[in-house]
Amino acid sequence: MPLNFKKDIMPHALGILIFYLFVLFYFSPIVFDGKIMFQYDILQWEGAAKELLDYRKATGEEGLWSNRMFGGMPAYLVSLEIPGDITNTLIKVITLGLPHPINSLFFGMVSMYILLLGYKVRPEFSIAGAIAFAFNTFHLISLEAGHNAKIWAICLIPLILAGIHLTFQGKRLLGLALFALGLMLQLKFNHLQITYYTVLIVLIYGLGELVWAIREKAVPHFAKAIGILIIGAILAVGANLTRFMTVLEYGKYSTRGASNIGQAAEGQGGLDKDYAFNWSQGKLETLTLLVPYIYGGASTEPLPENSQTEQALRANGVDNAQLNGFIKQAPTYWGEQPGTGGPIYGGAVMLFLLVLGIVFAPKKDVYIFVSIAFLSILLAWGKNLAWFNYALFDFLPGYNKFRAVTMAFSMTLFAVPVLGSLGLEHAFRNSKDPKLLQKLGIAFLSTGGLALVIWILAGMFGFRGSVDANLPDWLVEPLQNDRKAILRSSALRSLIFIGLAAGLVFAAFKEKVSAQLAGIGIALLIGLDLWIINKRYVNEESLQFNPSEQYFAATPADKAIQKDTGHFRVLNLDDPFNKARTSYYFNSVGGYHGAKMKRYQELVENALGQEIQNFIQKAQAGDFAWNEIPILNMLNTKYIVAGSAENAVFQNPANFGAAWFPTAIKTVTSNDEEMEAIKTLPSSDVAVVNSSEFGAPKTGSGQVLSVKAENPSQLTYEVQADQAGMLVFSEIFYPVGWKASVDGQETAIMRANYLLRAIEIPQGKHTIQLSFEPDSFYKTKLWTVLFQYLVVLVLIGGLVLYFKPSKS
Structure with missing residues (x-):
């Protein structure tokens, strides 16, 4: 049967166009003006990778060892390109030429759209779910911080599950192709923590399908699907064999590996619990999914004009410059984390649709996606649910290699749009249900009602933040009152958006508007809601023409050291083990990387850190005790830098040399x-x-x-x-x-x-x-490229056979 353009092509073409335009206009300064997002982590990466990038550009070859950080380390997790790798070209094609990293958001919407179509959700509802998934605040804030690989890995989760779901639905070749493509690209971005969460999602989905297969006596069908997916996994891993093998090899010797000293050397390895769970979501802070500013937003947020805090500052004679600086970066956050770039907000409208999903979607899907979201929330609570998460940390294979457990919310932010879109679809499929309006009321009251309760009971919260202890008493109460006002405003805002969405659905149920128009309206509400919130964090101020040019501009200190063409290292005393700017020009004793070598980290913690502190104390008193820094000397530390001026460079006469x-x-x-x-x-x-x-x-x-x-x-x-x-x-x-x-x-x-x-x-x-x-x-690079071509061939074959007109 030939394809019908109006029915089979146009809705999807419009959907992709909407996604493209959404990204295009939100990030128009990047696309049209050539600006770049100011990403701190990416600037640090650029400093760390400069030696490798220059060598690749000059020779076309790969440098597999980086000399620029921590005295030297494998380059596998700094910058590694595999000769013949076609994945970069593939990404340019499937993202229609959008620049990195914003192309990840476009493809995230496309991936979710494909998944929802696989669940037979109509296009207009799928568009709404796709926007909610890709443009949640967690993704935008993470991009602004420079976590590009993380967001790409998350945005590929729907494509991976789409392939799995289609395989179980009997569309095996297409399912195999999408699964292999999604997993291949996710593994390429090498964010193992997100891949770990993806495995958990797949396991929950697989368990749901297994239970269904046993009940329906369809275990052979289940087994065939698993066999197909194993082939897809082999193709995806093979297409990343070099990355997989190098990281697997290095993991044993990185900070994720076993300790070499003390009692910990006899343990199973992994990160320290305090370090791994330092960023743990407060239990009530989970409500930011519904009311974004319930805990004040980011660590610092601008306060509105004539706020109580501003009035208190004026009343106490604070000058205008200090007053304006404080108001623009007021410590509004009062949650349990050490700090945050902003709330994890899933969209109030999508939370409303989530409840629709729970009451209308097929029970199998409800159990699967509610379980994914529930587990995600438990994991994100981290040390605030210590009995559960510490047990997982000790016994779940590989889980002790990861930190920042709030990242687990990526599973919730994936599951909510899926179940919400399914809820909308099945609500309209069940339009003859006599309890239709009653169920709609349940969804409205459970989400809009909760937002209203938060607004009414705002005075019961404490609004006390950890930073309050550093503020004068006369400022604390006005600041806490402003936090209360922010919460109430945010709760009322969520209530309004939920009310508008519920009104659209109600009007469609009453046939005052079409389901299609209601779906478009909901997509607009979701897009507008997230657009407004995200613009507080990623806006014109986040974009610059060339942030690296300014950040890495050579200082007088840099120029003084550059006169020395020998082989040596530099120690910059400005937070040496958390910055990689020095690595842009010189081989550095310090650097910036989340997986440095274990022995080097142990050296820093047990000896080098204290040695540096002792040296600084004596140097400040005028005693440059060069012979009392044996570790720096054995690392060939020829220069110590204490600022950007030329006279801030001190040459070490006692270093041992190369x-x-x-x-x-x-x-x-x-x-x-x-x-x-x-x-x-x-x-x-x-x-x-x-x-x-x-x-x-x-x-x-x-x-x-x-x-x-x-x-x-x-x-x-x-x-x-x-x-x-x-x-x-x-x-x-x-x-x-x-x-x-x-x-x-x-x-x-x-x-x-x-x-x-x-x-x-x-x-x-x-x-x-x-x-x-x-x-x-x-020994793996040739196999890697061969498997990549196999994945592409399977993808082409799957698409051709799927869209080939049927004779029936």
């Missing part, structure tokens, strides 16, 4: 002893070696004649060894992939001083080369 021959070796038998020993190294004459792992190497003597960095993954040394023995390098030891050769003959690499490389060399003049050649990259 490599050296120790004249004495202190052997220890544990990592703990090794850590303690390096705290008091007198000079480069003494090295520490764990004899239980590397034996007792011999000492030698000589000098390093020259050092040449061939590329990020290769170093060459010219060395004169007067006596055969051990040579220690100021380079970070990584046990997989590094190869050392002396005059072309490969030799074993040892670990010295807890985390440095060392080798034994014979007497005489030698050329030493250290090269990073991990099998996890070189």
